[in-house]
Amino acid sequence: MFYLPSNLIKTKAVHYEGPIRVSVKEIEAPTIQHPNDAIIKVTTAAICGSDLHMYQDRTAAEAGDRIVLPFNVADGRCRNCEEGRTAFCTGVNPGFAGGAYGCVATGPYQGGREQYLRVPEKEHEAYFALLANIFPTGWHGLVLAGFGPGESVAVFGARPVGLMAAYSAVIRDANRIFVVNKVPERLKEAKEIRCMPVDFTKSDSVDQIIKMNDGTIDRAVDAVGYQAVDSSGSKEKPNVGYVPADPGAPDAQSKEGQILISFGKLFEKGLSLSLIISGRVKPSFVVSHEINIDNAPGAYEKFDKRIDGYTKVLIHPNGPL
Template identity: 50%
Template structure:
């Protein structure tokens, strides 16, 4: 390998990625840094591209959950130095526009002109090359790179600050949650488990987690949640029966647009929203961190392909429910969650099932996508 190239996970076609030599990123702006990646994660959102359910083109480098060591700095970078250990939000932001100033970095209007969401290597969400590679370029680095304690302690925990821990926390936050309330979380993938974990950390009285994968439901139970298997019977009825007919205070959708019916195969994009509207009490709140997209080429019908869906808005209105949606503003949470980790109050790495070499990425993608061999959250080490 020359000094101008590096190994990276490249998408070839649906259900196929490979390790290829690609150009090593270079500084192109005074505010850039180059980070030597120590840990990068495979995210459930990566599977949308992996399966061909987006407009991704062959050759894209995957990876939007990245951490590592600062290797090069542009002359405009003032808060960081070479050798600093950093983790980056999956969504890139300028730190200077109105939304960034108000803490809504996921909706940066400078980096995201036309309000296209911007992330490191997610199709239609920005021009930045991904970090499932040996190196990654970070723009607006003083704002986007969060400094971590030096060394290797808490590596797996800190890696989750790039996306799933803040996103789970965000799902609970935008539901309007208050300590002492009950919560129902749909989806026990990494974000759903982190939402449930966040609700527990924040003082929830009762947390239900709905899924159909036994390993995921077991993980939910291990952290003190009540597992609900929706493949056995109506999950709303299961929760109401458990609570003597009482609805829950808050609901979180950590599934998104590829939600399925009880068989786990038949897609029904509105099924989780319908369930949440049924199971949350009047004047309660819904948090929707699960991904919904304006275009889904693989959807079953024309409406879903355009991001349209029907849901019982009349019942939503009648119950006076509120709904918070949208990508997580990682910068609003990550330093506080970092400090919870450092203090020993949070250890989100319990969700990590496998840590493998970057060279094993193709096998890891395949197993994670098929939900086999206990693959729930995978960390890659270049």
């Protein structure tokens, strides 16, 4: 059992300092503010692709010393929470449906890349770092695609969420799985989990998949994220993000958080964890680096630039496990 040190006054945390710049500083330690609050000792936190919105100053918010770590905060009592939509909790962030640690417009909660963290009532620490975000996100992407065992599936995007979607398809007995990306390390990881890598810079990815599959596939998952690029892999293209505005977007419309889609095509297509304990699922294959919190600034830079194989990074704020 963990006991909070009685002399805990300061705690190390990763701070957002400005565009493309984070640091590690000591800040005031969290305190109990409600009878049902808890203070947890953070053993592992992950650098998430969503962090890059703030890291690159790709939001409409003013710069500040916010700690960058989006993950959900919910009170468990509002109507949305009771109906299972905890990502849209109306009780933790007045005037906004949903709250998160250290993310723009999602409430006053400090980020999770600290040594110690206050957890509001009804919140629980995730037992496994990748269950905090990317694994269930990838799994749910497959659910939204309407996937069933024995079907073929293409996953567009091989960042951690995309790889988790592909891995979920492996676990759920897909027939063939195609993973589209351009980064060699990510395509290699896809191949290592028995997926067929597709490099979209070589030729049209859809044409490649149809040829490899001897026909069209059954399901597809869009896991590209907001940093979509064209077929050359060098020019950004508008894509769907999760923030209301994106000042760094490539065109005026997407800067306002808007994107053009073919509504007719939308209708035409009809879009709409005991596994770990048992040993059947081991999502940690996606982790490329595990670091001490003091090395976080350099890791953010490499993760953002997609260099040195930094595909998924775990931070251990209190040292190695």
